[in-house]
Amino acid sequence: xxxxxxxxxxxxxxxxxxxxxxxxxxxxxxxxxxxxxxxxxxxxxxxxxxxxxxxxxxxxxxxxxxxxxxxxxxxxxxxxxxxxxxxxxxxxxxxxxxxxxxxxxxxxxxxxxxxxxxxxxxxxxxxxxxxxxxxxxxxxxxxxxxxxxxxxxxxxxxxxxxxxxxxxxxxxxxxxxxxxxxxxxxxxxxxxxxxxxxxxxxxxxxxxxxxxxxxxxxxxxxxxxxxxxxxxxxxxxxxxxxxxxxxxxxxxxxxxxxxxxxxxxxxxxxxxxxxxxxxxxxxxxxxxxxxxxxxxxxxxxxxxxxxxxxxxxxxxxxxxxxxxxxxxxxxxxxxxxx
Amino acid sequence: xxxxxxxxxxxxxxxxxxxxxxxxxxxxxxxxxxxxxxxxxxxxxxxxxxxxxxxxxxxxxxxxxxxxxxxxxxxxxxxxxxxxxxxxxxxxxxxxxxxxxxxxxxxxxxxxxxxxxxxxxxxxxxxxxxxxxxxxxxxxxxxxxxxxxxxxxxxxxxxxxxxxxxxxxxxxxxxxxxxxxxxxxxxxxxxxxxxxxxxxxxxxxxxxxxxxxxxxxxxxxxxxxxxxxxxxxxxxxxxxxxxxxxxxxxxxxxxxxxxxxxxxxxxxxxxxxxxxxxxxxxxxxxxxxxxxxxxxxxxxxxxxxxxxxxxxxxxxxxxxxxxxxxxxxxxxxxxxx
Numbered sequence: 075x076x077x078x079x080x081x082x083x084x085x086x087x088x089x090x091x092x093x094x095x096x097x098x099x100x101x102x103x104x105x106x107x108x109x110x111x112x113x114x115x116x117x118x119x120x121x122x123x124x125x126x127x128x129x130x131x132x133x134x135x136x137x138x139x140x141x142x143x144x145x146x147x148x149x150x151x152x153x154x155x156x157x158x159x160x161x162x163x164x165x166x167x168x169x170x171x172x173x174x175x176x177x178x179x180x181x182x183x184x185x186x187x188x189x190x191x192x193x194x195x196x197x198x199x200x201x202x203x204x205x206x207x208x209x210x211x212x213x214x215x216x217x218x219x220x221x222x223x224x225x226x227x228x229x230x231x232x233x234x235x236x237x238x239x240x241x242x243x244x245x246x247x248x249x250x251x252x253x254x255x256x257x258x259x260x261x262x263x264x265x266x267x268x269x270x271x272x273x274x275x276x277x278x279x280x281x282x283x284x285x286x287x288x289x290x291x292x293x294x295x296x297x298x299x300x301x302x303x304x305x306x307x308x309x310x311x312x313x314x315x316x317x318x319x320x321x322x323x324x325x326x327x328x329x330x331x332x333x334x335x336x337x338x339x340x341x342x343x344x345x346x347x348x349x350x351x352x353x354x355x356x357x358x359x360x361x362x363x364x365x366x367x368x369x370x371x372x373x374x375x376x377x378x379x380x381x382x383x384x385x386x387x388x389x390x391x392x393x394x395x396x397x398x399x400x401x402x403x404x405x406x407x408x409x410x411x412x
Numbered sequence: 413x414x415x416x417x418x419x420x421x422x423x424x425x426x427x428x429x430x431x432x433x434x435x436x437x438x439x440x441x442x443x444x445x446x447x448x449x450x451x452x453x454x455x456x457x458x459x460x461x462x463x464x465x466x467x468x469x470x471x472x473x474x475x476x477x478x479x480x481x482x483x484x485x486x487x488x489x490x491x492x493x494x495x496x497x498x499x500x501x502x503x504x505x506x507x508x509x510x511x512x513x514x515x516x517x518x519x520x521x522x523x524x525x526x527x528x529x530x531x532x533x534x535x536x537x538x539x540x541x542x543x544x545x546x547x548x549x550x551x552x553x554x555x556x557x558x559x560x561x562x563x564x565x566x567x568x569x570x571x572x573x574x575x576x577x578x579x580x581x582x583x584x585x586x587x588x589x590x591x592x593x594x595x596x597x598x599x600x601x602x603x604x605x606x607x608x609x610x611x612x613x614x615x616x617x618x619x620x621x622x623x624x625x626x627x628x629x630x631x632x633x634x635x636x637x638x639x640x641x642x643x644x645x646x647x648x649x650x651x652x653x654x655x656x657x658x659x660x661x662x663x664x665x666x667x668x669x670x671x672x673x674x675x676x677x678x679x680x681x682x683x684x685x686x687x688x689x690x691x692x693x694x695x696x697x698x699x700x701x702x703x704x705x706x707x708x709x710x711x712x713x714x715x716x717x718x719x720x721x722x723x724x725x726x727x728x729x730x731x732x733x734x735x736x737x738x739x740x741x742x743x744x745x746x747x748x749x
Contacts, residue, residue, distance in 0.1 A: 108429045108488045109522030110531065112514035112580050119583040122534045122548045127609070168426040171434075193434040201430035207546075207585075210431060210529040213443040218535025227443040227527070259440040259527060285448055 105167070111201050112208070121186055122206040125219040130154025134220070138268040140295065141361040142379040144334045145196050146276065146327045148297055149185060149384070153268040154220040159185035160263065160274045160297075164199035171195075172248055175339045181385045189223070191276025192230055192260040196328075211261050221267035226289060228282045230258035235280075235311065236304025239341075262286065269366040270294045273319065277328070280311045293319040294369045299328030303343040312348065313374070322372040323364070324352070325379070333387035349378035360384040431529075432522045440527035442477075442507050446540030451475025452507075455541075459594050461619065462686035463704040465499075465659040466517050467600070467652035469621045470506065470709065472686075474592040477540040478506040481587055481598045481621070485520030492516065493568055496664040502710040508539065512600025513551055513584040517653075532585045541592070546585040547614060549606040550575055553582060556604075556635070557628030559666060586614070593691040594618045597644060601653070604635045611643045618694045620646035625654035626672045629665060633673045640699060647697040648689070649677070650704070658712035674703040685709045 124131055132155040141149040145163040152158070163180050166172045172195060180202050188203040190210040200208045209216070212225030232255065233241065244255070262282070265272040272295040296319055299305075300312035306328050307315070316324050326345035335341070349356060353375045360382040428435065445452050453476030460472035466484040473479070483501045487493060496516065501523035509526035510533060511519045521529055530537065533546030553574035554562040566573050573582045586606075587598040596619040617640075623629075624636035630653050631639070640646040651670030660667060674681070679701040686709060687702060706712075728734075743749050 105432070105435055106427045107432055107522045108427045109432070109485060110511070110514065110519045111429060111488070112519065112531065113487065113492065113516070115514070115580040118575070118578055118580055119532065119534075119548050119585075122532075126534050126548050167428045190431065193431050193438070195434070198431040198434070206548075207533060208529070208531040209533075210433070210531075211440060211443070211527045212530070212537070213440070213447055213528055214537050214539030216535060216537045225528075227440045227447050254437070257439065259438070261440070 110208075112205075115204055117184075117204055117206075119206050125154075125156055125186070130220050131156060134268075136268065137363040137365050138270050138272070139361055139363045140272070140325070141384045142325075142327070142382065143180060143183065143360075143385065144331055144383045145180075146191070146274075146297070146299055147180060148274060148325075148327065149183070150265060150267070150272065152219065152221045156187070156219050156221060157185040158187050158189065158221070158223070158265065159183065159203055159205065160189045161191055161197040161276065162188065162199040162202045163196045164202060166195040173339055175336060176334055177336055178334060178388050183385075187218075189263055189274075191263065191274065191278075192258065194230075194258075194277070197276065211259065212263070213261060221265060224264040224266075224289060226262040226264065226282070226286050228260055228262060228286055229279050230260040230277050231279045231306055232256055232258075234304050234306065234308060236308050238303045239305055262290070264289060264293075270364060270369065273297065273321075275299060275307075275315070277306050280307065280315065287318060290319050293321045294366075295323045295325060295364065296321040297325045297327055300324075300326045300348055301329040301341070301343045301345050302347045303341070305329075305341045305343070309348045309351070316374050321374060322369045324374060324376045326376065331381050331383065333381065334383070344380070345378060346380070349376045352376040354378060356380060357382060428522070433525070433527070436503075436525045438505075438525045438527050443527050443539075446475075446477055446507070451541050452477060456688075457592065458688040458690050459592050459596070459619075460686050460688045461596075461621075461650065461702075462709040463650070463652075463707065464501070464504075464710065465656045465708045465712075466497075467598075467621070467623055468501070469598060469650065469652065471542075471589050471591070471596055473540065473542045475541040477508070477542050477591075479508045479510060479542060479544065479589060480504070480506040480524060480526065481510045482512055482518040482600065483509065483520040483524050484517045485523060487516030491570070494664060496661055497659060498661055499659050499712055504710070508542075508544070510544065510587055510598075512587060512598065512602075513582075514580050515551075515601065518600065532580075532583070533587060534585055543590040545588040545590070547588065547606070547610055548583070548585045549610060550578075550603050551582040551584045551601050552603045552623075552630050553578075555628055555630060555632060557632050559627055588614060588617075594689065594694060596621065597646075599623050599631065599639075599652075601630045604631065604639065614644065617644040617646045618648065618691070619689070620644055620649045621652055622649055623653040624649075624651045624673050625667050625670045627666055627668045629653060629667045633676065636673065637677075637699075646699060647694045649699060649701045651701065656706050656708060656712070658706075658714040659708070669705070670703060671705070674701045677701045679703060681705060682707055 134153045139151040146161040150158045184204045186206045188200045188205040188208040190198045213227040216223045260276045260278045263274040274297045300307040329345040355377045462470045470480045501520045505525045508528045509524045510530045534548040536545045584600045584602045589596045597617045598621040620640045623631040654670040655667045
């Protein structure tokens, strides 16, 4: 097989027309682009139009709710009822691009606006959102109704400095031919609503430049992908980042959840030890309500959702059944043609 | 040939639903520059408009931020209106891709290598030297175009296509871009009569990227004038959503070009692939129609279908020639092994 230094686009129907280079064999799998599927949604933009004209969807409740959906998926509901969803997850379209990570699908979830921090499958499943609008890689300041989201363009984590997830381990787990792993994008989102400043970190690198830190001051809640084994952020880095932002509350995400995540798919730990080693609240619910008064006395306080997510897992117990059922007779529908 | 080194055939048919930028190797470095320095290039003082077919327009801000609105594709399911396009949208790099609504001729975002996507925007985004505002409203359902009405549309798409109770396909966000002192409105496929309140919020427009074609598939010439002149007070008008040879299927959706509409007004037939304006250029104009015609900003493959054919027919010996690749296995001794 002839080797070429340049990869053609992996996408079927590419304008690079590989068939005009007959001696070239494409080493990449080709992908059928389905693209966006919002046309298949049943809802419409009525809530968005209402928020456009009235600045919200209900009277101000004075509280921001934060709800957990596994991985880094978080839904934030503003005091006037707008639902913002961050980083829905899925298995990759083809297992050869990263393996199967989840036992189940994230259910189709309602929100008004979907946000994606970066284009990895554990963050970009916006087709699972029944959303009025969708933003990927938002950069700059976005204002609508009773909130403002500032998208800060930066880069994905490269070196975790975890004792487990070294560069060699990650290269073996994710041998993608077309990806420069030293240079992957990520966008941090700063959400301002109801007087709170909330940061969704995505999988950003630990050391963004100073101009980004300058925007991330006096943070009330920071949502960080921290686990005990440092799959993304190690506990040490999470502490440094939270301290730098002066964060009042830390919400760990991107950890192993029994019932959703598959063991051995390149990770395995929760963030329980991280939570317990800090001033903490171990939550027994998937949704919390916060406001300025509630958060003001916290300092780097960890609120840990654990296994509580805002949907039902598909979990079955398999107890041994004493009585074995008979084999049923099949209805002989064909006899009508006798 | 070592067959084990060929790609697994099954992987050719992996559908990538939703976001595919991971596979395209998209990078956000230009956005980081815009975030850090407020722009990507030196201020040219001009806003550049280029056309990509259907109603895909690219706006380049004075400081180089490229915003593409409404790239097209064939819908993934042929039941959704059939094949509309003979060409795939070119795989171009831009900084921001915006879609007005969830129809195949407006939401081909997966063809475009963009680090930032705004799908059906409502609200305001300030990025680099551009301010992008979305005005959420409804899709046209009764175009009043004398060729067909909403009933045929309903038949073609098999869906209830007007409010109340319509689905996301029949909604639309108009996109306003403010940059270099110029206000540009992309109409998408919006209905002709959004609430007056919304027109008041949009205000006066310098450049109106309209959906006017001579058949009036989305906006008829009459409505185009009513909206552009009376409501938006547009200085420059670009037709859109019209037929381009080699891009649109000639029998799909019945759309034709917009030459008649163009000739009805002060007009310029644009000969280049893009046109640039300063605020002063635009202030001299009043509802001046700029028509790109078939001058899209990419190479469209056009099949030679005119008669008589005037293409040179080459000898088979010359092209492709008689390459007997099997002869490398020819026995050295005799005719057969």
